[in-house]
Amino acid sequence: MGTNETYRGIFTIPSTPFREDGEIDVPSFRRSVDFCVECKAHGLVYPVNASEFTSLSDAERFELSEVLVEQNNGRIPAIIGVAGLTAECAAKFAAHAREIGADGVIAMPPYIKRQPLSRQVIFDYYRRIAEAAKMPVFIQNYSPPVGTDMSAEFLLELCRGIDYVDYVKENGEWRILHSNLAPLFRNPYQYSWNDAPHHGTVRGPLGTEPDESTTLYRAFNEVKEETDIFRNHPDLPVPF
Numbered sequence: 255m256g257t258n259e260t261y262r263g264i265f266t267i268p269s270t271p272f273r274e275d276g277e278i279d280v281p282s283f284r285r286s287v288d289f290c291v292e293c294k295a296h297g298l299v300y301p302v303n304a305s306e307f308t309s310l311s312d313a314e315r316f317e318l319s320e321v322l323v324e325q326n327n328g329r330i331p332a333i334i335g336v337a338g339l340t341a342e343c344a345a346k347f348a349a350h351a352r353e354i355g356a357d358g359v360i361a362m363p364p365y366i367k368r369q370p371l372s373r374q375v376i377f378d379y380y381r382r383i384a385e386a387a388k389m390p391v392f393i394q395n396y397s398p399p400v401g402t403d404m405s406a407e408f409l410l411e412l413c414r415g416i417d418y419v420d421y422v423k424e425n426g427e428w429r430i431l432h433s434n435l436a437p438l439f440r441n442p443y444q445y446s447w448n449d450a451p452h453h454g455t456v457r458g459p460l461g462t463e464p465d466e467s468t469t470l471y472r473a474f475n476e477v478k479e480e481t482d483i484f485r486n487h488p489d490l491p492v493p494f
Contacts, residue, residue, distance in 0.1 A: 261331060261358070261390070261421065263296025267304045270318065278314050280321055287325040297331040298322060299360060303396065307335055308365075316350055323354045331357040333392060339364050341382040348386035359383060360392035360423060363402040371402055377412060384418040392421040401425070 268290055271282035290298055300322050301307035301315055310318070319334050326332050334351035336359045338344030344361055351359050361383055363376050384391050393412060395404050404412075413419050 261297060265297035265299050265331070265333060266290045266293070266295040267299045267302055268322070270301065270305045270307075270310065278310070278318060280318075283318060283321055284325045287322055291326065291329050295330060297333060297357075298326055299333045300335060302335040302337070302360060302394070303362075303400070305335075307337070315347065319347075319351065319356070320354050323356055328355075333358040333360050333390075335360050336383060336387070337361040337363075337365060337394070339366055341379045344379060345382040345386040348383045348391075352387050352389060356389070358390035358392060358421075359387045360394055362394035362396040362400075363404075365400050367402075373408060373411075376402065376404070376408075377415065380412055380419055381416050384416050387418060389418060390420040391416075391418050392423050393419065394423045394425070396425045 268283065268286040271279040271286065273279045287298065301310060301318060307315065315335075322334070323332050332355075334347070334354075334356040336344050336347035336351060338347060338361070341364075344364075348359050348361075361380070363371055363379055380391065380393065393404075393409060395401070395409065397403060409422050413422070
């Protein structure tokens with residue numbers, strides 16, 4: 255753990271707006287950032303899968319990351335997506351995130367690969383990111399073929415073995431992940447599931463999710479009793 259601060263809540267993922275000519279739409283992106291903050295999201299995460307980061311050039315990733323941090327202006331934590339094809343590439347994005355004043359970084363392992371990545375390759379990849387970022391690192395455990403499915407034991411090894419690697423964002427079935435991950439982590443808020451907002455979650459794309467998700471989160475964590483919002487949403491996961 256590289257920091258004593260614990261992030262909790264709904265960290266939302268702004269979408270990437272494009273103009274009709276295919277260029278990024280910076281004014282619309284600024285409005286998206288403001289919308290997320292106004293919906294009382296607890297943090298911003300960008301650019302990642304839901305924001306179509308693979309459609310962006312390196313220059314566009316740098317530019318929109320800067321815009322995100324500038325527009326947010328320190329109102330809520332800003333976590334920058336730094337996934338790269340190599341450790342060197344990811345470290346470059348991580349160093350830039352530190353330079354522009356981000357609050358953390360998130361990355362899945364290299365997403366174009368000819369064969370499964372070894373544990374050593376993945377460990378060195380996150381070590382290089384952490385060394386460049388020098389702030390909280392979120393591991394994104396994303397399913398193949400784009401992602402790399404990492405075991406709970408290996409995730410724990412990464413968190414214990416690399417300074418600043420503090421969080422795990424899981425994209426799989428949360429009920430299974432809860433039983434596998436929860437006993438391994440001393441701090442229960444160190445991992446998040448897409449559908450378990452009682453610990454924290456990263457939500458996207460933008461749409462109407464920030465306001466709906468933060469309302470549900472506050473209802474569970476602040477009211478802490480059965481309310482109409484839960485009776486009216488029978489599809490909510492069991493922990494709610």
